[in-house]
Every structure is written in structure tokens, then in C-alpha cells.
Amino acid sequence: MNKDLESKIDEILERGVSEVIDKDNLKKKLLSGKKLKVKFGMDPTSPNLHIGRAVLLLKLKDFQDLGHQIILLVGNATGVIGDTSDKDSERPMLSDEVVKKNMKAYVEQAGKILNTEKIKVVYNADWLNELGYQDIGKHAECFSLHEFISRENIKKRLDEGKRVSLREVLYPLMQGYDSVKLEADVELGGNDQRFNLLAGRTLQEKFGQSPQDVLMMNIISGTDGKKMSSSWGNTINILDEPHDMFGKVMSIPDTLIKEYMLHCTRISKNEIEELMNLENPRDAKIKLAEEIVKIYHGEKAAKKAKEYFVSTFSKKKIPEDVRVVPSKAPEILIVDYMLEAGVAESKSDARRKVEQGGVSIDGKKITDTNKILDKSFSGKVIKVGKKDFVKIVFKD
């Protein structure tokens, strides 16, 4: 029993983890049987989670499964500042209403992994807005400007002559003070959060608490191999439809298969090894895609997505349940219809696609940009590019 627990803990401290501070201490805490306060922060601006973020959620789930208390910290005060670790933008002030709405959306999405009923939600504006210059000054005294600007991303921005706002300096102070208020035992974050996470330790010590342990997760790569980030548009989103999600996983480079298995699923390590030894990496990838879809949409949907993928792309059949877009007029130019159906950005784009041979109806390539669609095309499927299918319907 105890051995079982220990190996579980070891996996928690390793799988997908880039660094733990202080690892031995955290392991001791986890073995002690004490219910730990596990803090993790969310930025209330973007509720569209991707599976890179889910790496964190899966880890939280592991903690939750061991009976620890997850505390979701909504950064309604920090969000205004804009975190330096992440993007280089400063963010607009959000109304309480919007914050609440975003939080709800977040929890809903996180609920695909976590048991949200057991999560405690707190808002950092509740205490951060109380602080005055004296307090902030006292906190700020714990850090030097040198530490701040020698962070890689700040340094880079400075070197490139980009603007670094003075108020960004405040961000780690705030995040650190959050830990003090929550008396957090552990904080989770991406490894790009290192500085902010460590600020919590410093401040907690200043306030006479024992410093939280910090668990940093790897940032996974996106579908194009670069860091997965909303601003790159290379994400696989938790809310993606099963077909789409499956397809996106299939489009990742082979070299990422293992990384995804390790971080985005809980396939056991032994099984991963087996899968990696398969002759055709595609098969491992299919398993991976199925597993990921399963987490967010359930087993049934995952199976269906797999079948869809195999028949549509491997066997090049037209999928069964395509999007149906009725035509508004009894007769319509194909380019106009493409625009209406959202498979082209503009008429020019639609024409280009036709001219380049990317459009077909029921398998027959269309080359005439002036092609007119009428009732005789009702029920036929238009294919644009590799993955866009639309069924056209004419109303009588």
C-alpha cells in the first residue's frame, strides 16, 4: 500500500515536470498524509483552454486524486497588469462581470479533467486591492531589479529595444503575495512561470511562513513544433470538436508523439514504450489521438472520430455527417456559396481555390469560377482543400 503510494508520488513529481523546488521536501509533505493546499492561478482573460494548459490540469488531477485541496486563484487583479512571462501585451481592465463569466467558462473546461466541485475558487483582487504603497514597498524590498531584468524573456525584450513597462515588475510581487494570503503548500505553473512562482517562496518566508514547494510543468509544442500558445494559432483546444481534435493530433510531427503521450494523457509509461516501438508511427499517433479525444469527449466520441479519420483521410471517402449549409438563393455562383459557407475568406480567395484545383463536388473537380449551382446540386457535397466539406441544400 505504502509502496503503491510512493510510486504514485514519484510519478507525480516526474511526469511532464520540468523542475521541482524543493523536491525532497515536497515528497515528504506528500507522504506525510497532510492535506495540502495546492495553488494554481488563472488569468481571467482567455477562457479558451488548449491541451498545453491541460498538462497542468492533469497534474492537478493527480493531486486531487490523492485528496489534496486545489485552490483556483482567479487573477482579477493580476490580469490587469499583464504577465511578463507570457505575452508582451498589457491588458485592459476587466469588469467583474466579465471576470466571473470567464472564470465560469474556465471551470467548465477544467471540469473535463478535474472534479470542480472540490475546487476552491478565490479572487486575488480581494486582498491585493487592499494594499497600499507601504505594503508594496515592503514586498518589493525583497527583490532586486537585477533579478527581474535578467530573466530571459525580459532580457530579450530589452535587448531588442522593446518596451518593458515598469508596472510589469509588480506582477511577480502580486503572485507571490497571493501565496502568502493562501498559505499555499504547493504551487503549480508552467516552467515559464519560474520567477513568479519563486517570488511566492521569498515572500512567504518574509511573512514567517514555510515556503511553498513549486512544481513546474513543461510547455509542450504545438501542432507546428513550436511552443503551443494561443498567440501562435498552433493549439489543440479542449473545446475542439472530436473530429477536429483528432485531426489536429494527427497533424503533429512524429517527433512529438512521445511528448504528447507523456504530457497530455495518462497512458502508462510501459504502454508508451510499447507504442513507440510500433513499426508505423502513424499507429502510435492514432492511439494518441484517440486517447486525447477520449479525455475531453468520452470513449464513444473518440472511437467515432477515429473511424471518421480513417475513412475520410486514409480511404478518402466523403464523410457521412458533414456540415449542411442551405443556399439563400435558388441559383448561386459557386464562389458566392463558398463565401457564405465560410470555406473561403473572400470571393477572390474562393476564385483562387477553384483556379488552383482545390474545389470539387461529389469528387469531380471544379475548374470554372463562374459555375452556377442550382437545385440539381441539392444534397451534393462540396470539398474545399483537404478537410473542408459542406453539403449544399436548396430550399424549395
Place this chain on the structure above:
RNA sequence: GGGUGGAUGGCAGAGUGGCCUAAUGCACCUGACUGUAAAUCAGGCGUCUUCGGACUUCGGCGGUUCAAAUCCGUCUCCACCCA
């Protein structure tokens, strides 16, 4: 407070009176090859088009000129140096 430089397409970044819808790279789209992978190759990448063209774009506004991304004025924003 003083000085200098700068703002160009999704991003980076050339261009400093007509040859500029604006080089190049990245991203993106289509096709070929495939495993909807990667890599590679070919084409494309403002809008509209009767495919002849037409119209719109280089931080905002105003001006000079036959002609402005390019010159002048002004405003907004940014960086750097000095204090």
C-alpha cells in the same frame, strides 16, 4: 527637462518622389508526394471583376507636387542617449 532615431501588409523587415500591391523571410492557403506527419517541390497570399481591368493600403489628420510609403506641417505612440 534636453537631444536623437523610429511607426510599412498576420509577424519580422527592405524601400526615402514615378519602374510600389510595396523586396525578402516566417506564418497562412492550394496542388504534387504521403501516413490530412515531417521534409521537399510547384503555385498562391488586399478587395471587386464581364479577366480587359477597376478600386483601396505604408501610425492619424492636413499640405506641396502632374505624381507621395517616400517631401513639408501637425498630432498620437514607441525606443535610445543625456539629466
